Amino acid sequence: MGFVVRRSTRRRTIGAGLAAVALAAGAVSCSKGESGESPKMTPAAAVAKAAKNSDDITSLRYRMTGEIPEQGRIKGEAAMRLKPEVAMSMKMTAPDRADGSMEIRFVDKAMYLGGNAEMAKEMDGKSWMKFDLSVLGDEALGGSPGAGQAEQNPAAESTFLTGADDVKKVGTEEVDGVETTHYRGTLTLDALRDSFKDEDKATREKREKSVERYEAMGIDKLTMDMWIDGDDHTKQFRMKGDADKGPLDMTITFLDLNQPVTVEAPPAKDTVDLAEMMQEPGES
Template identity: 30%
Template structure:
């Protein structure tokens, strides 16, 4: 497989991991009318009640259509804009999205600028395109099965971390709302119209430590590794996640914006969801059309040793 294909796969995985770690908003769909009756600025108790209710509704919805935009600046080769649209489910965790970004073309004129990605049963599938399929015996889907890689390692702690990490790629968005309740400065900004709907606007900041605490895969880290990770993040200049949330009169979040500022650059993500409760009928591509990434890596390792 050529270098540009590896880069496209890397961009795709990076985008999904980042988005799933911070995404957690839903759109009110057909909700119309005025914003819910509320004081000009809600007190902390009112805010907590609204976010708690949004958490319960989002959790019960189980799936929605999603539209996300992520912009990275000042991060060298990782800088650029990524757009993702499709369907996401979180009970069970599934995803079928199309990602568009000039980053996928790997600097090649005329290269593909979009990729379809499917996640199902802890396996990620990435459509590498017809041109790449010609170099892989007609198999255009790259398969990434974290369970197989974890089992091959023989390390139980690593197995738990790797499979938990894939779950977090499609983390229950309701859990993001629950996490926002822990923000020490969560506050109500006021009414605002978003996507044609009247909403109430909220804002808060989460520390990296709070996000890490909520991440299941981080719980297998030793204290030494945990402290080292915190130190490295602080060295990178990441202090926390600035989060903004808009909630419709129906009690569903309509939008979430998340911003991260680091010493070398910034990342901004906006997520809008529609069609709560939509059927997430996600299907894996046929096995005959897939190539296993880890099996391919094993072959590369054997060829390298023989060389």
């Protein structure tokens, strides 16, 4: 292979993409309806019902905006398929970074990062970097937390607010033209773990992976907001926490759900395989 990629550049690029993908996994569901609350339903019950409704989601499209520890501000829009197998396509920008424009695709258990001019310069003009999540671990990827989270069902994090014991109604608000009821609560990661201890094994494992990702950031407490529509689905979701290396503050707005999502791998001729690249002599 006729090029050498600096390790620092590679880690910085991968870290930005993985952080976005990992936090994008907060996706739940969206639906259009009238104001989202039953007069007889408590805030905790309303949140639990919306979380339960996320079980039926097979695909979704969403917008994300906010701030990630170390990476700064990010904005993105994505489409994700959850069944029969996970696939995702996201376009993301990080305004605080010189190399902050990127496209991310996840298909056939491989992640592709592209659309970044600085990265292409490091790879002799090839515009995509590939790494196989089943082969490359977090250490090989520069220690970026949550590398495997791209395969996680994004509906898992919709259940987090059900673990809070202080859920309250904030008010009614319109989100993207949809009338919603806004709820808020706080919870520690210990309380979050306790909230899913009685779930089935598969559910516990999925939620435990999410908890571990936040632990890796140095977060031990989350403030969470949910905007629930008249069909008892989450229209918008916000997660905030103080991490070791800066604040986490992400908002996910859901655009549609259960619509066809197709994701294709980039052309092989435009792609560099990270596993092969890491074996090249002269890298430092």
